[in-house]
Amino acid sequence: MIEPGTLPRLFAGVTNRPLSLEEHERVFQPADNVASLLEELEASGLVGRGGAGFPTTRKVDLLRQQRGHKYVVVNGMEGEPAAHKDNRLLSTNPHLVLDGAEMLAQMIGASRIAICVARDNPTVVNHVERAIHERARRNLRGPGIDLHTPPWRYVAGEESALVHWLDDNESLPQYRPGRPHILRIGRGPVLVDNAETCASVGLIGRYGAQWFRSLGTAEHPGSVIVSITGAVARPSVLEVNLGTRISNILATADADTSPQAVLLGGYGGAWLRGDQINTPYSNESLEQFKLSVGAGIIAVLPREACGIAEAHRVVRWMAHESARQCGPCAFGLPALAEDLLAVVRGGHDGVAALTRLQDRCGIIEGRGACRHPDGVVRFVRSSIEVFAQDIDSHLRGAPCAGARSKQRFLTVPALEHEEDLIWE
Amino acid sequence: MGVIRRTGMFILQVNPILCDGFGHCAELAPELVHLDEWGYPIISKEPVPMADLGSYESARYAERGCPRQALHVAKVNSPAPVSNVPLNLPRPARAVSRERRPL
Ligand SMILES: Cc1cc2nc3c(=O)[nH]c(=O)nc-3n(C[C@H](O)[C@H](O)[C@H](O)COP(=O)(O)O)c2cc1C
Ligand code: SF4
Ligand code: SF4
Numbered sequence: 280m281i282e283p284g285t286l287p288r289l290f291a292g293v294t295n296r297p298l299s300l301e302e303h304e305r306v307f308q309p310a311d312n313v314a315s316l317l318e319e320l321e322a323s324g325l326v327g328r329g330g331a332g333f334p335t336t337r338k339v340d341l342l343r344q345q346r347g348h349k350y351v352v353v354n355g356m357e358g359e360p361a362a363h364k365d366n367r368l369l370s371t372n373p374h375l376v377l378d379g380a381e382m383l384a385q386m387i388g389a390s391r392i393a394i395c396v397a398r399d400n401p402t403v404v405n406h407v408e409r410a411i412h413e414r415a416r417r418n419l420r421g422p423g424i425d426l427h428t429p430p431w432r433y434v435a436g437e438e439s440a441l442v443h444w445l446d447d448n449e450s451l452p453q454y455r456p457g458r459p460h461i462l463r464i465g466r467g468p469v470l471v472d473n474a475e476t477c478a479s480v481g482l483i484g485r486y487g488a489q490w491f492r493s494l495g496t497a498e499h500p501g502s503v504i505v506s507i508t509g510a511v512a513r514p515s516v517l518e519v520n521l522g523t524r525i526s527n528i529l530a531t532a533d534a535d536t537s538p539q540a541v542l543l544g545g546y547g548g549a550w551l552r553g554d555q556i557n558t559p560y561s562n563e564s565l566e567q568f569k570l571s572v573g574a575g576i577i578a579v580l581p582r583e584a585c586g587i588a589e590a591h592r593v594v595r596w597m598a599h600e601s602a603r604q605c606g607p608c609a610f611g612l613p614a615l616a617e618d619l620l621a622v623v624r625g626g627h628d629g630v631a632a633l634t635r636l637q638d639r640c641g642i643i644e645g646r647g648a649c650r651h652p653d654g655v656v657r658f659v660r661s662s663i664e665v666f667a668q669d670i671d672s673h674l675r676g677a678p679c680a681g682a683r684s685k686q687r688f689l690t691v692p693a694l695e696h697e698e699d700l701i702w703e
Numbered sequence: 704m705g706v707i708r709r710t711g712m713f714i715l716q717v718n719p720i721l722c723d724g725f726g727h728c729a730e731l732a733p734e735l736v737h738l739d740e741w742g743y744p745i746i747s748k749e750p751v752p753m754a755d756l757g758s759y760e761s762a763r764y765a766e767r768g769c770p771r772q773a774l775h776v777a778k779v780n781s782p783a784p785v786s787n788v789p790l791n792l793p794r795p796a797r798a799v800s801r802e803r804r805p806l
Contacts, residue, residue, distance in 0.1 A: 454718045456777070605719035606743035642739050645748070648720045 280308055281486070283493035287518045288502050289478050293371040297406045300413045303374040309485045316386055320480065322488035324500050329354055329438075329473030330545065330574045332562060335480065338470060341459055342387040345468040349389035351422070352445065353380050355396045355403070355474040356429065358436030359545040360596075360690050361576045364504040365474040366403050367516045369396065373410035376474045377424060379481030384422045387470055392424045394474075395441055397431035404428055430701045433546075433600035437649050438462060438471040440602070445469075448703045451602050452649035475504055475575075495521035499561040503572060509542075509579035509688045510535040521561040521572070525551070528560060529579065539582045540665050542689070544573025546593050547654020549661035553582075584688050585681035586666035587673060590659065591619040596691045597655045602702070608652040611643040615659055623682065625673040633670065636663070712750035712779040715762045719743070721773035731768045732761035750779045 281291050292298060292306035313319055321336045342349060353376060355365045369376060380392045394411075396404050404426070411424050427445060429435050435450035442462040444450045453462070462469045472480075479501055483491045492500045499521050508514045511534040519528055529536050540550040549570050551558065558564050562571050580586060598612035618639065621632035640656045647653070663670065672679055715735050717728075724742040735751070735758055736744045751758050759776075766774045 452720075454720050456716055456718070456775070606722060606724045606741055607719065607739065610741040610743075611739075642745065646719060646743070646745070648718070 280310055281306075283486075283490045286494070286502060286520060288482060288494070289368060289375065289475070289504060290371060290518050297370055297410065298372045298374060300374055300410070300417065303372060307375065307378075307481075307485060310487065310490075312487045313484060316382055316484055319483055319488045320386070323483045323491045324488075324498070325476070325479055325483065325491070326499065326562070327473055328475040328479065328503060328575060329436075330547070332571055332573065335472065335476055338472070339383065339386050341461070342389075342468055342470045345461060348391075348465075348467040349384075349387055350445075350464050350467050350469045351380050351384045351387070351389045351392045352438075352441060352469055352471045353392065353394040353474055353477050354436060354438065354441060354471055355394060355407075356431070356436030356441065357397065357400075358431070358433045359506075359574055359576055360433075360692050361508045361542075361545060361578050362506045362574055363514065363516050364506050364575055366400060368474055368478055368504065370403050370406045372478070373407050374414075375478045375481045377410060377414065377477075379477030379479065379484065380424070380472075381421050382480050382484040383470060383472060383477065389470065390422050392422050393427050393445055394424060395427045395429055395445070397435070398428035399431040430703070432602075432700070432702065433597065434602050434649065434651050435702075437651065439649060441471060442469050444703070450702050451604060452651070454648045473574075496559070496561045496563060498563045499572070503560075503575050505560075505575045505577055507532040507534055507577045507579065508690055509577075510538060510581035510584075511579060514690075519560065522559045522564070525556045525558055525560050525577070528577065529556065534579045535581045537582070538579045539584060540580050540586060542578035542580065543570050543576065545576040545654075546597055546658060547651070548573050548576065549657055550580075550586075550665040552665055578689055580688055583681050583684075584686075585623075585669060585679050586662060587619065587669045588623050588682050589687060589689050590662035590666070591616065591623050592687065592691045593689055594619055594655060594659060596694065597651075597658075599694050599697075601651060602649075605647045605652075607643050607646040611639060611646075612652060612655055614639055615643070615655065619659070619662075622670055623673060623678075625676050625678060629674045633663075633674070711753045713753055713759060713762065714748065714750050714777050714779060715746050715765065716775045716777050717744055717746055718773045718775070721771045722769075723771050723773075725770055727768050727770060728765040728774060732758070732765040734758050735762055736765065753778075 325335045326332045357365045429444045429450050437452050439453040440450045446464045495501045502518050504518050506516050515532045538553045595616040598616045601608045603609040618632040618636040621628045643652050644656045726742050728736045728744050729738045762776045766776050
């Protein structure tokens with residue numbers, strides 16, 4: 280039993296190889312205080328860790344009302360290039376994730392569990408495969424678990440794209456006019472949850488809601504795994520108590536503790552200015568800056584970096600990762616990237632590009648089938664706001680030193696040729 | 704054509720995945736749709752009262768005239784704000800005549 284109020288929880292007992300089923304059961308011995316999974320889940324106040332931050336009980340309730348052959352899909356795609364948390368979790372303790380998925384399946388009455396890991400990550404795929412075999416050998420009763428390996432794309436981790444892949448072998452998001460929308464594989468309703476959410480459900484199912492709430496804040500309870508990249512000695516993955524000050528998280532990770540800004544919530548997220556990093560890391564405290572914890576990403580941008588040049592690189596990559604199904608996303612995002620480039624280059628074109636950029640943000644927002652363009656718009660708007668000074672000096676033709684140096688801090692994968700993009 | 708219901712609201716919705724940006728909808732329903740710089744429709748997400756017959760007919764024309772069948776007139780179930788919707792609306796500035804429209 281893990282003592283209440285202590286860390287690590289999700290990473291308890293980790294070694295440098297994945298915990299076997301026996302080790303896992305030794306470390307996470309169940310306490311006998313969980314009578315009803317559903318009530319405990321509701322009392323725990325768990326919100327999803329995949330980005331949207333939606334209460335998990337509400338999703339479970341919605342699925343419970345559905346009929347048919349139900350599925351639980353574990354989203355371990357890790358679409359964000361700056362994130363490593365799902366990979367780390369699945370390669371240290373895959374059984375905790377599988378436990379949580381089985382509990383979710385039990386709650387909604389699902390007969391199959393599909394766990395999705397990007398095929399570009401063969402080590403993680405192997406670890407998960409082994410864990411599934413281990414469970415099969417011990418003949419655990421319950422839903423069957425399958426491993427699926429879609430190709431890695433940013434939008435392939437979006438829930439409707441993932442379900443589309445499972446249903447029809449195409450990692451493309453689907454059109455969902457009314458929300459909440461029940462995604463389906465064939466005719467079976469699907470519950471999609473992030474791998475870390477499943478692991479947290481696994482903990483709640485063992486130790487109960489009260490134990491779970493011994494960490495975190497009242498409205499955003501529990502612990503969360505954060506991936507810290509950017510101006511750090513070594514990109515790291517930490518499990519933190521929700522409500523810890525961001526500056527303390529940075530100090531623990533050996534990162535730059537007086538940064539220019541930190542990017543929260545990934546490349547579809549937004550920036551927090553360097554003088555605000557004493558804010559506690561939880562949704563209720565970040566709300567005042569219109570930010571959220573999202574997928575648990577903290578990318579640190581040091582003072583010597585040029586924020587607007589970094590923003591351009593990110594937006595160019597995000598535009599490239601569009602599934603190119605919807606006009607406003609396929610044409611709008613590259614246009615945003617071009618405008619940002621004009622701003623970086625400065626001069627007269629830059630001034631015009633800046634106003635155009637703001638107009639285009641308003642035009643693109645909310646017009647894609649998925650939330651990919653909305654995330655890019657949020658990122659662009661926050662970059663314009665937070666790096667207003669940088670933009671000003673670029674437009675006056677005196678860019679900062681950071682723009683001229685070749686050093687870049689945010690991890691952005693290389694662009695592939697459009698014809699090499701694999702969607703199935 | 705049957706009885707036209709004058710209560711309730713509707714929204715014209717576009718499926719952005721199907722839409723190919725030919726822009727017919729902007730011609731068929733100019734009061735509801737305008738095009739962005741790439742030729743894709745921008746449609747307000749605000750519900751329109753059904754009593755605004757001109758808009759409703761245009762929306763139905765656009766729905767039927769879209770070559771990709773990407774448009775859908777969705778009825779909104781929320782009770783119509785009766786007070787601020789005069790039922791005897793003045794005729795729309797642009798006359799709704801069938802002759803001027805394809806289909
Ligand atoms: C463009 C886009 C990409 C996404 N990529 C991922 C991803 O790689 N991994 C993930 O867990 N969720 C991703 N999401 C969020 C999922 O759509 C979904 O909200 C999440 O899996 C729900 O799980 P949760 O309720 O446990 O948070 C993405 C969303 C969008 C809009
Ligand atoms: S909004 Fe963009 S990423 Fe999403 S489905 Fe449409 S084209 Fe694809
Ligand atoms: S008519 Fe249909 S396909 Fe053409 S722009 Fe309008 S919605 Fe898109």
